Amino acid sequence: MTSKRSQPELKPKPLDALVVLAVVLLAVGAAWLSYGGKGEGALTATVKHRGQVVAQVELSSLTEEKAVSIDGAYHLTITLDKTGAAVTDSDCPGQDCVHTGRITRAGQSIVCLPEQVIVTLEGKTPSADVILG
């Protein structure tokens, strides 16, 4: 003699949907905190002049181009926008900082040697630890 065991009835209830939603929201939040919040997509530009931080800007917060001026023995204009940074004008000899062009990735930097200006892009996940070239 055999008996047939009945399967429990699985009917989603409104509370289950809320729990699923909570799980999804928490997972997305965790992923954002881990990888997105300050990842390469969320770049912070830091401008240092002779060892002092003169500007620190989260690029995603910019709604238009922002110019940072350096006035020392030489004069530089650093232009920041939502996605990168560049030294757009300088009266320094050599012009290496201008020649570097626009940087857009975490870990990249622009250096003006004569005026000792460093522009760096930082993010939680740098695109590289060291850059050759």
Place this chain on the structure above:
Amino acid sequence: MCAALAALMLVSLTACGKTEEPERQELFAMDTYMSLAAYGDGAQEALAAAAREINRLEQELSRTVATSDIYKLNDSGSAVVSEETAALLKNAMTYSAATGGLFDVTVAPLVSLWGITTDSPRVPERSEIDALLPLVGSGHIHMDGNSVTLDDGCAVDLGGIAKGYASDRVAEVLRQYAVTGAAVSLGGNVYVCGQKSDGSAWSVAVQDPKNTGAYAMTLELTDVFAVTSGGYQRYFTGPDGTVYQHILDPRTGYPAQTDLLSVTVIGQNGTLADAYSTALYVMGEQAACDFWRQSGGDFDLVLITADGRVLYTPGLADHISQKGADYDFQEVSA
């Protein structure tokens, strides 16, 4: 229950994303910007000691510091230099001989003539260059122990080798401290050792010479020195619009005419990597590949050609983590 699990996942995922930040040190020295990062209990002390060592070397090897061995040698034509300076000059002469003179520290009078790294670079007359070319060649350096003499009118500039030597010395300093991993860039002369805090190797990107926002390739490396030479950042534009890059060809006295955009040398000796990256850039693709084959694989190479190829030696094949989409990648045959 599910909510509790989700909260746990949030905490654990967030924890996974965190890596320990290294100790960092920045300095301007040797006419360049240097950045150093290190992990380990002795990292802070190690980086401070490394910075002191770099500053010491600048005082000894700079061409423009009036008290340096090199300044005194150039100024008076002869000098008794430190054992360290003498050894470095001997190395420079060895690399000059190995590269057929394409790396040569006696190119100094031509560097001054062009003024490329000064406030007022200029295009000299052919006659001015011709007048100085006979002064170029390591045969003009005469050494007797630590006593060095230069032929009349000659001068030396260790700019093409001093940062590489400094990276060797920094590596030595770091080994004396409790450092578990370090990444050092002395104006593009790179040394990486050990591991990052998560146990991984260091990601070393080779700049795309055509696009500053991109990398030509990324390598996962540790316990090596790496140096890139190229003419795409340091240059000046002449009155007629011609671009003159800063690496001179010691044979002609003019900026190197090459089919390469950049050369990266990776190996176990920072001084050699510095000297060879310059020489191989001047050589051009074919001669650089031949030079590597004849070297017996003492070092690895990445050549970026003007026609859009990235050539890499077989020793790097397993270390490449990313390839730039704009380039055709080819392994150099042994």
